[in-house]
């Protein structure tokens with residue numbers, strides 16, 4: 001089946017011959033938190049990968065701002081070490097850092113030592129960046145977002161010139177509920193225009209997430225089926241095998257709902273459910289996303305299952321429960337798993353539930369969107385040994401493998417009519433040879449060229465929080481917390497959520 005599809009598609013055209021993307025404009029990429037974990041693990045490798053792809057202008061430079069006492073040369077050594085650890089690899093395998101790229105990058109890396117809360121730091125940044133284009137990346141704890149932007153404004157660093165831009169990339173978490181997200185938007189917008197703010201959601205940097213729009217809107221055969229007449233329900237899963245790791249302090253006050261749903265999961269839902277935009281212009285896309293999120297029906301307690309992992313076995317190894325993790329309150333009520341049944345009150349989706357689940361310490365690492373189509377009428381098969389027709393399912397795999405699978409029924413060879421489920425699979429890696437990616441390359445590059453399509457607008461963020469705010473308002477409650485063994489499929493109550501509707505989850509593990 002896979003061969004038939006591959007050969008049919010190969011007649012269409014040879015992949016990989018699209019127009020080459022243009023180089024970024026020259027300018028400084030200023031990273032607040034330039035010595036931090038995000039910078040080392042994801043941002044610097046992304047910049048290195050962009051340099052390897054020839055997408056950075058010779059007038060590009062990185063300016064790291066942090067409080068450690070370092071010289072430019074020491075910082076450059078730290079950057080090299082980070083690139084060796086996190087960038088120079090192909091899959092799990094380490095490869096040598098490209099010396100030609102490092103020779104290009106090294107002199108373009110500068111350090112500004114200073115406290116984020118001190119004006120002197122901003123004066124020093126101004127001296128380094130001069131009047132060039134600048135992107136300020138806030139790779140810092142959320143409590144600094146407002147203060148840094150205020151000071152950038154006071155120092156005149158975000159004033160744009162006739163031919164130069166000043167942009168700010170804001171990391172997550174963007175607020176911790178609807179009121180705080182609204183307040184943060186208001187604060188940033190006192191200094192910046194909406195067009196200068198790039199609110200990042202790293203899920204939007206993932207190729208297959210972007211592919212949802214390509215799949216839906218560049219193929220004639222999906223869109224006519226993409227509605228309540230043909231789709232029974234949608235399942236969105238973002239499952240992880242890792243536990244809370246070293247992040248107990250952050251996670252205890254956050255939990256799975258805040259950490260994953262208003263941002264990453266909502267982006268997946270919005271891209272699956274949105275109407276076709278009138279163009280791929282950033283605002284056209286974001287208008288449609290906001291519209292669909294605004295159409296989410298207010299949640300009821302019976303639509304939500306909160307879970308927390310208990311001790312169990314992951315990858316053949318015994319692991320502790322969440323309450324036994326270092327830094328976690330032994331009586332913690334923080335959820336590490338959440339499942340929600342969303343309803344979308346619009347013409348296209350009325351009556352089609354969107355079930356979402358996300359959690360840590362589950363049976364496998366898997367992010368996917370499964371579109372469950374309605375079954376064909378059974379009538380024709382009543383006089384055959386076939387007792388029921390399986391529904392067709394289209395699964396968009398986001399990670400760890402990227403691709404699309406279609407599940408449908410076919411006749412099992414033999415004299416009588418018997419049906420078996422078969423799969424057709426499109427695998428991104430098999431079809432397209434892509435360079436290494438952290439997912440941040442696309443986002444950083446898009447910000448450089450001023451394309452905000454994959455970033456969240458203020459109303460987008462607020463719509464995501466608004467959809468989950470009822471759950472936050474109910475508060476944490478021991479009665480609303482179900483336990484699941486680490487390494488399992490999640491709490492039984494999540495199965496019951498679908499069983500009530502005579503449906504079941506696809507297996508994670």
Ligand SMILES: NC(=O)C1=CN([C@@H]2O[C@H](COP(=O)(O)OP(=O)(O)OC[C@H]3O[C@@H](n4cnc5c(N)ncnc54)[C@H](OP(=O)(O)O)[C@@H]3O)[C@@H](O)[C@H]2O)C=CC1
Pocket residue numbers: 032033034035036037038039041065066067068114115116117138139140141142171172173
């Ligand atoms: N790490 C990750 O994988 C991800 C992180 N994020 C988000 O990115 C942001 C940064 O996270 P992360 O890199 O992990 O955080 P880190 O704490 O590792 O990095 C922050 C850096 O800022 C420095 N710093 C803290 N306070 C000041 C100050 N007042 N003045 C100057 N420097 C200061 C810290 O120095 P010191 O070490 O001395 O405190 C540290 O080097 C957060 O918003 C996080 O939610 C998002 C997705 C993934």
Ligand SMILES: O=C1O[C@H](COP(=O)(O)O)[C@@H](O)[C@H](O)[C@H]1O
Pocket residue numbers: 240259260367
């Ligand atoms: O933002 C976050 O995302 C990660 C999951 O990201 P992924 O790209 O590995 O799917 C999650 O582990 C983390 O808790 C959360 O803050």
